[in-house]
Amino acid sequence: MARARLPTRMRRCFLSAALLALAMGCAPPRAPDLVIVSLDTVRRDHLSVYGYDRPTTPFLEALAERSAVFEEAFAQETNTAPSHASLFTGLYPHEHGATANGVPLPEGPATLAEAFAAAGYRTGAFVSGFTLGSQVAALDRGFFVWDDELPDEVRRDGRDTLDRALAWLGEGGTQPTFLFLHLFDAHGPYLPHGEELARFHRSEPGPRLDNVAPHHQLTYSDGRRITGLWRYEDRYDAQIHYVDGLVRELVSRFDLERTIVLVFADHGESLGERYHQIDHGAQLFDEQLRVPLLLSAPGVSARRIEGLVETVDVASTLLRLAGIGEPGGWAPAGRTLDPLLAGSPEAGRRAVFSAARSVPERHADRGYPLDPDRRLYSVRSRAWKLIRYPLVEGSANDHALELYDLRADPLERSNLAGAEPERAQRLLRALEQWLGDGEATGVDPEALDPETRKRLEALGYVG
Numbered sequence: 001m002a003r004a005r006l007p008t009r010m011r012r013c014f015l016s017a018a019l020l021a022l023a024m025g026c027a028p029p030r031a032p033d034l035v036i037v038s039l040d041t042v043r044r045d046h047l048s049v050y051g052y053d054r055p056t057t058p059f060l061e062a063l064a065e066r067s068a069v070f071e072e073a074f075a076q077e078t079n080t081a082p083s084h085a086s087l088f089t090g091l092y093p094h095e096h097g098a099t100a101n102g103v104p105l106p107e108g109p110a111t112l113a114e115a116f117a118a119a120g121y122r123t124g125a126f127v128s129g130f131t132l133g134s135q136v137a138a139l140d141r142g143f144f145v146w147d148d149e150l151p152d153e154v155r156r157d158g159r160d161t162l163d164r165a166l167a168w169l170g171e172g173g174t175q176p177t178f179l180f181l182h183l184f185d186a187h188g189p190y191l192p193h194g195e196e197l198a199r200f201h202r203s204e205p206g207p208r209l210d211n212v213a214p215h216h217q218l219t220y221s222d223g224r225r226i227t228g229l230w231r232y233e234d235r236y237d238a239q240i241h242y243v244d245g246l247v248r249e250l251v252s253r254f255d256l257e258r259t260i261v262l263v264f265a266d267h268g269e270s271l272g273e274r275y276h277q278i279d280h281g282a283q284l285f286d287e288q289l290r291v292p293l294l295l296s297a298p299g300v301s302a303r304r305i306e307g308l309v310e311t312v313d314v315a316s317t318l319l320r321l322a323g324i325g326e327p328g329g330w331a332p333a334g335r336t337l338d339p340l341l342a343g344s345p346e347a348g349r350r351a352v353f354s355a356a357r358s359v360p361e362r363h364a365d366r367g368y369p370l371d372p373d374r375r376l377y378s379v380r381s382r383a384w385k386l387i388r389y390p391l392v393e394g395s396a397n398d399h400a401l402e403l404y405d406l407r408a409d410p411l412e413r414s415n416l417a418g419a420e421p422e423r424a425q426r427l428l429r430a431l432e433q434w435l436g437d438g439e440a441t442g443v444d445p446e447a448l449d450p451e452t453r454k455r456l457e458a459l460g461y462v463g
Contacts, residue, residue: 031176032298032322033259034116037247038180040080040129041187041280042240043268044073044292046233054200056240059248060263066256066296068341072308073293074352074380075267079281080131081105081139082355083266083311084182088112088139090315090332093355094435099375100357101131101281104138110327112315113142113178119324122175126165128184130154143180158183158246169253181250183243188216188269188278190235192242200237206230209277216278229272236271258298260321262314265291273411275365282359284378284387285412289354297321300341307340307348308382317341351381353434358390368400379431383407386417386427401428 044050049060049069076086077093085091085098089109098105105111117123124145132139133148140146147164150156165181185192205228218226218235226232251261268288269280280288293309300321312334319326320336339347355377360370366389374390389400403417403424417424 030258031119031121031324033176033254034121034178034318034322035251035254035259035261036178036180036318037250037261037263038084038182039186039240039243039247039263039265039292040182040184041267041269042243042265042292043271043287044265044290045287046237046240047292049294050292054237056200056237057244059244059251060292060294063247063251063261063263063294063296064302066302067261067294068296068300068303068305068337070293070295070305070309070340072306072348072382073264073291073311074289074308074354075265075291075311076354078267078283078288078354078356080129080266081137084132084137084139085109087264087266087311087314090312090330090334092312092333092353094375095333098137099355102136104136105141106138110330111139111141112318113140113180115142115319115324115327115330116178116322117142117144118327119322120175121178122173123178123180124165124168125180125182126161126168127180127182128156128158128161129182129187132182155184155187158185158243162246162250165250166253179250183246185243186236186239186269189218190232190239191218192235192238196238196242197235199241200234202230202234204228204230206233207272209272211275212278213276229277232278233271236269256296260297260318261295262318263292263294264311264314265293266311267291274362276362279362282357282362282376284354284356284376286380286385286406286410289378289380295337295341301343303343305340305345305348307345308350308352308380309337309340309348310334310352313337351379351430353431354378354380363389366400369395377431377435379427379434380406381427384423384427385412386424386431388428388431403427 046052047057048055049057049064075083077083079101081101082093082098085096085105086093088111089096091109093099096105096109113123123143125143126147134140134146145168165179207229208227209229220226267280268291270287273287316332316334317337355375358370358372358374358376360372363370368389369392371390371392376389378385378387383406385404385406387402391397391399401417401424402415403420404412405416
């Protein structure tokens with residue numbers, strides 16, 4: 001278990017506040033607790049709270065009755081560590097510098113945990129996957145406890161992670177609590193408990209899959225390879241239902257009248273839609289970028305919010321809801337979600353931006369000579385999306401473009417970049433203006449220590 005000690009300036013801030021309260025002869029009002037739950041690899045359209053026809057998330061449906069439910073929330077990255085870094089810092093990956101799993105958050109950007117710890121919160125994080133280990137992600141700054149002990153090299157069951165979180169929670173104290181829980185169970189390979197799988201079992205195997213990455217491949221009990229899409233979806237849905245139950249158990253320990261609860265996913269998952277059939281990362285399609293985001297908090301009315309939002313918008317919003325000022329030097333890229341929470345639909349973003357690593361073999365069907373040392377970028381409005389693919393030096397162009405009409409083609413199948421060149425160029429200019437001079441490079445596998453590389457290879461992130 002990694003324990004992060006607060007910087008001296010934060011300890012002094014907390015001590016000064018406590019001394020002031022004593023001098024006034026009264027205790028300061030208790031601030032609201034904060035609970036953030038990360039559902040790793042959970043795509044929005046497989047949650048019944050978002051209209052999916054299988055009952056995968058009965059608890060989130062109940063929580064939605066008192067929450068702001070964001071219909072159009074988008075992640076800034078399709079891998080775990082950089083996506084979490086964006087939520088914790090309010091910065092895009094090319095701004096905070098943690099651009100891939102295995103690339104730690106550099107010193108400099110302030111984090112949510114540092115701000116809450118400086119305000120006197122008891123902070124604890126409990127993570128279930130290697131990609132958020134303190135040594136490889138460096139997101140533990142500001143947490144008194146960062147529990148990342150894994151029973152194997154890459155993951156642990158959410159039940160074990162929750163039990164550790166509940167034990168820490170039970171230690172109590174007079175301070176308000178900031179608890180971060182990361183649940184990795186929906187990440188492949190999908191290995192649900194038997195009773196969960198029994199809830200989600202189709203009689204037919206579904207369309208055949210011929211290109212499933214080795215780290216995702218599953219077998220029946222007799223050793224035969226599973227090749228039917230629905231067999232994978234059954235297991236994926238079972239895992240989502242499992243983590244929904246864990247979230248129920250955690251949230252039930254808090255008084256929701258004085259607790260801020262945020263439930264989100266760091267990214268989604270492709271399930272048969274792409275050439276690389278079961279996986280995530282290295283692509284920028286909506287099944288990987290469009291994520292669930294629910295916010296329950298004192299003073300926040302239950303509503304479905306249609307405006308476009310990004311996960312970088314969360315940090316400033318949580319600080320405001322808790323009554324905490326932004327730390328000195330914090331300049332988040334995100335905007336507060338307050339206008340949307342107040343019911344102003346026009347307050348959403350005009351466009352959202354995302355990035356991903358470049359892995360040529362995952363786009364082999366397109367024939368692009370992709371440069372693995374550069375990054376993929378996308379810009380998306382309500383109606384259109386542009387994806388910019390980096391090409392190797394010496395290619396006829398610096399990049400390849402894909403343009404999708406999301407209203408006519410929501411599955412992003414028909415590339416209109418050639419048919420709509422002016423629209424593509426307008427979106428490209430917006431993308432390049434957003435990126436500025438901050439284009440980041442990919443992760444160099446050779447720069448990773450052997451143990452980190454071994455574990456990332458087991459999860460499909462390098463190699």
